[in-house]
Amino acid sequence: MKIKPLSEEVINKIAAGEVVERPASVLKELIENSLDASATSLEVYIEKAGKRLICVVDNGEGIEKEDILNAVKRHYTSKIRTEEDLYSILSYGFRGEALSSISAVSKLTITSRTKNDIYGNQVVVEGGNLISLSQVGCPVGTKVEVKDLFYNVPARQKFLKSENTENLHNVWVFINYALSNPEKHFKLVIDSKETFNLYPSSLKERVSQIYGKKYLEDLKFIEYENYLGKVYGFVSLGNVKTRKSHIFINKRPVKNALISSVMKKKIGDNFFILFFELPPYFIDVNVHPSKQEVKFRKENVVVDLIESALKENLNEFKTFVVSYQELRQNTAQYQTKNGKFEILGQIEDTFIVAYSESHVYFIDQHVANERVMYEILLNQLKENKKIPSQRLLSPFKLHLSPSQVYTLNEMKETIERIGFVVENKEDQYFLTAIPYNLETSKAVEVFYEVLESYPDTS
Numbered sequence: 003m004k005i006k007p008l009s010e011e012v013i014n015k016i017a018a019g020e021v022v023e024r025p026a027s028v029l030k031e032l033i034e035n036s037l038d039a040s041a042t043s044l045e046v047y048i049e050k051a052g053k054r055l056i057c058v059v060d061n062g063e064g065i066e067k068e069d070i071l072n073a074v075k076r077h078y079t080s081k082i083r084t085e086e087d088l089y090s091i092l093s094y095g096f097r098g099e100a101l102s103s104i105s106a107v108s109k110l111t112i113t114s115r116t117k118n119d120i121y122g123n124q125v126v127v128e129g130g131n132l133i134s135l136s137q138v139g140c141p142v143g144t145k146v147e148v149k150d151l152f153y154n155v156p157a158r159q160k161f162l163k164s165e166n167t168e169n170l171h172n173v174w175v176f177i178n179y180a181l182s183n184p185e186k187h188f189k190l191v192i193d194s195k196e197t198f199n200l201y202p203s204s205l206k207e208r209v210s211q212i213y214g215k216k217y218l219e220d221l222k223f224i225e226y227e228n229y230l231g232k233v234y235g236f237v238s239l240g241n242v243k244t245r246k247s248h249i250f251i252n253k254r255p256v257k258n259a260l261i262s263s264v265m266k267k268k269i270g271d272n273f274f275i276l277f278f279e280l281p282p283y284f285i286d287v288n289v290h291p292s293k294q295e296v297k298f299r300k301e302n303v304v305v306d307l308i309e310s311a312l313k314e315n316l317n318e319f320k321t322f323v324v325s326y327q328e329l330r331q332n333t334a335q336y337q338t339k340n341g342k343f344e345i346l347g348q349i350e351d352t353f354i355v356a357y358s359e360s361h362v363y364f365i366d367q368h369v370a371n372e373r374v375m376y377e378i379l380l381n382q383l384k385e386n387k388k389i390p391s392q393r394l395l396s397p398f399k400l401h402l403s404p405s406q407v408y409t410l411n412e413m414k415e416t417i418e419r420i421g422f423v424v425e426n427k428e429d430q431y432f433l434t435a436i437p438y439n440l441e442t443s444k445a446v447e448v449f450y451e452v453l454e455s456y457p458d459t460s
């Protein structure tokens with residue numbers, strides 16, 4: 003075998019594979035570029051789940067004529083210059099490989115104008131080949147259009163999931179950046195339908211715009227600062243359960259096993275949105291090209307930050323939810339996986355008071371009951387039974403967020419097997435039947451709980 007260099011084209015496709023996994027990864031890179039360009043308004047257009055089009059229009063600084071060709075070259079960036087800069091990264095991007103990677107596996111058009119220019123410039127690149135460079139009239143800012151993603155990499159195309167699943171990822175990316183930049187205008191249009199139009203607001207209002215008032219009511223704001231950094235955000239007090247919580251480090255949405263596991267230990271599956279502000283030297287985002295994972299210099303400092311934040315802000319409440327198996331036993335002593343419980347009594351038909359290992363627990367019966375119903379359904383499902391339905395006399399109108407709509411479609415089969423029937427008329431969703439053994443008044447809560455239990459697909 004002779005050893006030979008790979009062609010530039012092959013190198014670019016390999017590099018592209020690391021950055022561009024699916025439409026949502028393109029969307030992430032384009033949104034980050036707009037934010038790095040100090041845009042205050044971002045409009046996102048998606049067609050066919052991003053397989054046909056992913057377009058981001060911003061009102062940021064724009065790209066100068068001399069730079070527009072460099073933007074699509076690999077390792078060309080305006081964001082860092084020296085190795086030292088790597089230890090003080092404040093921008094989302096710095097590797098200078100997103101646009102070149104994207105252009106290698108799609109048909110890319112960049113149209114951009116700076117405020118000092120009268121005309122804008124437009125560059126078209128297809129599969130890594132420059133097609134045209136021209137002067138055009140356009141507003142100040144940048145529009146990046148990515149068409150026919152993976153048109154020249156059929157193997158990649160095959161790995162893409164259904165449009166519904168890909169859109170679930172797209173919406174998740176959009177929500178993440180909209181949450182971490184609430185002072186900016188974010189609009190999302192999917193297949194010509196306006197899915198979100200979020201005007202500049204406070205973080206609290208943004209959470210409400212995205213997740214609805216129902217979520218917000220259940221969220222408690224927490225905040226804590228120590229010598230190293232700061233953490234703030236929202237933690238669910240017990241009614242919103244989901245595996246898809248949000249973690250941001252210096253406004254960058256990340257996945258982090260350490261933070262997730264500490265939170266899980268502290269608050270179980272409760273929903274949370276946490277923002278960490280840490281000095282750039284303390285974290286390393288240069289772990290993977292997608293920059294979605296971070297490493298910490300010292301993990302215990304981060305753990306301490308979270309634990310202190312929860313202790314300072316949450317110790318007024320200690321909600322504890324006992325599962326079906328745990329409540330089923332009818333002795334006064336309850337052995338649970340969290341220890342032995344002794345029931346002391348009941349307050350105002352609402353709280354069960356229990357004692358265990360020198361702690362007194364107030365168990366919200368309403369929440370516990372929902373949980374019990376939920377676990378019964380889950381158990382029957384595990385045994386592969388279809389649960390019979392009872393039709394509701396008057397259908398219940400559901401208020402679903404756009405991502406819940408995608409989740410609903412994704413889970414349709416499971417939901418019907420449990421005994422729920424959801425019908426939709428002109429973009430409105432109605433619960434028309436519920437599991438036979440469920441109290442009507444509880445059905446909606448349980449339904450939302452089932453919806454939120456949908457596993458993280460990423």
Ligand SMILES: Nc1ncnc2c1ncn2[C@@H]1O[C@H](COP(=O)(O)OP(=O)(O)O)[C@@H](O)[C@H]1O
Pocket residue numbers: 031035036039060062063064065072073074078079080081094095096097098099100101102144
């Ligand atoms: N929306 C945008 N507005 C202004 N400049 C942009 C935009 N998108 C990309 N650029 C320019 O193109 C360069 C290359 O972008 P990219 O390939 O994503 O690399 P990186 O973001 O790591 O620098 C950026 O450094 C920036 O100068």
Ligand SMILES: [Mg+2]
Pocket residue numbers: 031034035094095096098100101
């Ligand atoms: Mg970038």
